[in-house]
Amino acid sequence: MIKEVVKKVDLIVVGSGLSALNFIDTYLDSHKKIHVISPKKLKKIKNKKKRILPAQMKSEQNDVDKYFYYNNFFLNNNCKVLGVLNSGGLSNYWGLQMDNEFYNDQKNINKKLFNDIQKNFRTFLVKYGLIGQFKKNRKIIYNNNFKIPNFLQKILDLRNSELKCEKPILAFLSKNLKMNNLNNVKEEKSKLTSKNFFNKIKKKGKIISHNYYVKKIYKDKKKIRIVCNNFDQKEVTFLANKVVFASGTLATTKIIIDFLKVNKEIKVKHHQRLLSVFLAKKSLRYNLDFTPSVLQIKSKSGKFCADVRPGNELITESLIDAYPFYRPFKFFFNFIKSRMIFSNILLDSSHSNIFIKKTKEKFEIYSKKTDAKDYLRQSNKKIFKFLFENKIIFPIFKTLYPGPGADYHYFGTIPFNNNGKLSVNDKCQLKSNKNIYIIDGSVFNFKSNKYPLGWVIANARRIGKLI
Numbered sequence: 001m002i003k004e005v006v007k008k009v010d011l012i013v014v015g016s017g018l019s020a021l022n023f024i025d026t027y028l029d030s031h032k033k034i035h036v037i038s039p040k041k042l043k044k045i046k047n048k049k050k051r052i053l054p055a056q057m058k059s060e061q062n063d064v065d066k067y068f069y070y071n072n073f074f075l076n077n078n079c080k081v082l083g084v085l086n087s088g089g090l091s092n093y094w095g096l097q098m099d100n101e102f103y104n105d106q107k108n109i110n111k112k113l114f115n116d117i118q119k120n121f122r123t124f125l126v127k128y129g130l131i132g133q134f135k136k137n138r139k140i141i142y143n144n145n146f147k148i149p150n151f152l153q154k155i156l157d158l159r160n161s162e163l164k165c166e167k168p169i170l171a172f173l174s175k176n177l178k179m180n181n182l183n184n185v186k187e188e189k190s191k192l193t194s195k196n197f198f199n200k201i202k203k204k205g206k207i208i209s210h211n212y213y214v215k216k217i218y219k220d221k222k223k224i225r226i227v228c229n230n231f232d233q234k235e236v237t238f239l240a241n242k243v244v245f246a247s248g249t250l251a252t253t254k255i256i257i258d259f260l261k262v263n264k265e266i267k268v269k270h271h272q273r274l275l276s277v278f279l280a281k282k283s284l285r286y287n288l289d290f291t292p293s294v295l296q297i298k299s300k301s302g303k304f305c306a307d308v309r310p311g312n313e314l315i316t317e318s319l320i321d322a323y324p325f326y327r328p329f330k331f332f333f334n335f336i337k338s339r340m341i342f343s344n345i346l347l348d349s350s351h352s353n354i355f356i357k358k359t360k361e362k363f364e365i366y367s368k369k370t371d372a373k374d375y376l377r378q379s380n381k382k383i384f385k386f387l388f389e390n391k392i393i394f395p396i397f398k399t400l401y402p403g404p405g406a407d408y409h410y411f412g413t414i415p416f417n418n419n420g421k422l423s424v425n426d427k428c429q430l431k432s433n434k435n436i437y438i439i440d441g442s443v444f445n446f447k448s449n450k451y452p453l454g455w456v457i458a459n460a461r462r463i464g465k466l467i
Helices: 018-027 055-070 111-128 150-157 194-201 249-259 313-322 324-335 372-389 453-466
Strands: 005-014 033-037 073-075 130-136 139-144 163-166 169-173 206-210 213-220 223-229 235-245 266-270 273-280 295-299 304-310 340-347 354-359 362-366 393-400 433-438
Touching: 005 018, 018 033, 018 194, 018 453, 055 073, 111 130, 111 139, 111 453, 150 163, 150 295, 163 372, 169 194, 213 235, 213 249, 223 433, 235 249, 249 266, 249 354, 249 362, 249 433, 273 313, 273 372, 295 372, 304 372, 313 324, 313 340, 313 393, 340 372, 372 393
Parallel strands: 005 033, 005 235, 033 206, 073 362, 235 433
Antiparallel strands: 130 139, 130 169, 163 295, 213 223, 223 235, 266 354, 273 340, 273 393, 295 304, 304 340, 354 362
């Protein structure tokens, strides 16, 4: 009989994305070390399931397969959940920007908590010099602005009965934006990814990383027993006074519903999306490999939002993946990419269509029938009409609906101050389990706010100070 390996720790963090790292950043201001469970060296698995991934995620095919395998997720064919963004959290791809407007979507968040999260958000912007402008009560409280092409600038001030336009806050760690020109940003070094952020904070204290996946957690008197596996199936148990979950909504929810013995289906909230490509009348010239959204067009009702970003070779590749008969025209598309406007049109979370449920020893993720596709296309027509009438684009566009779950914002399964077991208090402690903290998107409902990274980061920093 193999003797169980038990490691005793005071506090341990599960996850190493941006929410985990921002918690660690503020936690280490008053502590000398911290333990982190984060699978880094991924052992190859057999029987890979082929998944259709966006062009910029193709190099992570193996990591995505392992994410589903080691988390024991069974993904139904009608659900397009992409899995893990192994190299950097929400900011790495579509969500390069952080929303500069905090909608009060959270029914059970009190005013004091709401203001505290906003305060932490502003502190974060100032400390790391992110690019953009943040307003509170219509007053500018942070400004590190950037220029956009003149022919797009003119629509910022237009009055429209349904739509409003604004520039986002961009997730670039760059205090000095020369000439307000995005082309002066050092893209790979400045982009807000887990890797870059870790390099910013690693000298603050001793970050002890453990290369495991969490299998289960149990109560052990006043402590939490965390049972883990590495990729040789070696089992290790941590006995912790406190555990902080920042492993992303799907993985966190799986662990928590197993711990609480919740057998009913749990709705995972998200923003269904439609990919659109428009042809601009003027060029949008940027030298970044993957230029973020330079403008957002929002419905005043909060029901949908569209971003506006220049085309690039990754977008061209995604277009050809979706429509292979365009491949002979790849050179032409790349030649005119500065005239292509790419957009994600995102719906509010009332159109969410992902569910997770424990079935025997597996965790099934699935979708149901939905009207989201029709609603997305109606929303796209409103965006098209707005851009065309204001002489931004030619009367031509192409759309792609990638399916329910083919987005990166999963949230809302364990909300603040909710009825039932699946809830956290204002300190992000799981109900009736004050030594379990949850600090990722699981605790929020980003109904209207389509770019939730700012909320998640600010809240994680708040809890890092609080503990």
